Amino acid sequence: MSHKAGFVNIIGNPNVGKSTLMNAFVGEKLSIITSKAQTTRHRILGIVNGDDFQVIFSDTPGIIKPAYELQESMMDFVKSAFEDADILVYMVEIGEQSLKDEAFFNKIEHAEIPVLLLLNKIDRSNQEQLESQVQLWKEKLPKVEIIPISALEGFQVKHVFDRILELLPESPPFYPKDQLTDKPERFFINEKIREKILMHYKKEIPYAVEVETESFEESEDIIRIRSVIMVERDTQKGIIIGHKGSALKRVGTEARKDLEKFFDKKIHIELYVKVNKNWRSNQNQLKRFGYNQ
Ligand code: GDP
């Protein structure tokens, strides 16, 4: 029996729906999703296995202009997404103010691998808007195949997947067939906690935070987790903890509920907050947290 396998990299501006799409393909909440930009900081693989195929999706942080060190590392992930893919999925959303980066569009238009341009969030548009948007992208990228979708509502998601299977090269699998992702359990715990922080705190707080899970102990009927939330300043520490610890408690409770579903096991989670000045600009710290790999 012939077998197809390959890497599909999903790129695009922040918030267009890249993580939503990958999760729709994989069927698990691997990538955290919020309405804030910079939710996804790392590249995350999501693997979809069938009897005769293995599609390895890679969700990337959005394309942004580097403003500080962390963002530069994020852009490295995006750049490498061009290099190691068999298929490139470039996602845009209805009404997007596209980047005016000619070099980027040139790269997409003349890519040596198949490119699918997904026009996402069409649930928000009417027929007329949709047609004019498709026309706009056709003019911008004449060689690229355009598929309008709604990642959130699952509209055309199956069609995109079938198209990817058609384009995928013949190859044996790259990962064991029961594997869902390349990231360790601790990564998902960190991300889940960060998701709750993104949801519940305002302004710069989420961007000043990094989470590290210090211990993960799994026994027959329970997983015990201890994670540290790193912030840059004492004032941020106070905000994270909240009045009598109420804010931090909410983060812990909500993360625990989601993680219990994810791991299908009872979970005990202990959170504490530490001040680690300027972790964002410090190269060594970034390495420790898995950036710059
Ligand atoms: P990413 O930054 O590109 O990974 O985008 P996310 O997947 O995190 O999604 C950003 C926001 O857009 C979230 O609030 C999603 O629920 C929302 N979103 C994603 N796909 C769709 C869609 O097809 N329609 C609508 N209306 N919203 C969507």
Ligand code: K
């Ligand atoms: K986002």
Ligand code: MG
């Ligand atoms: Mg994302």
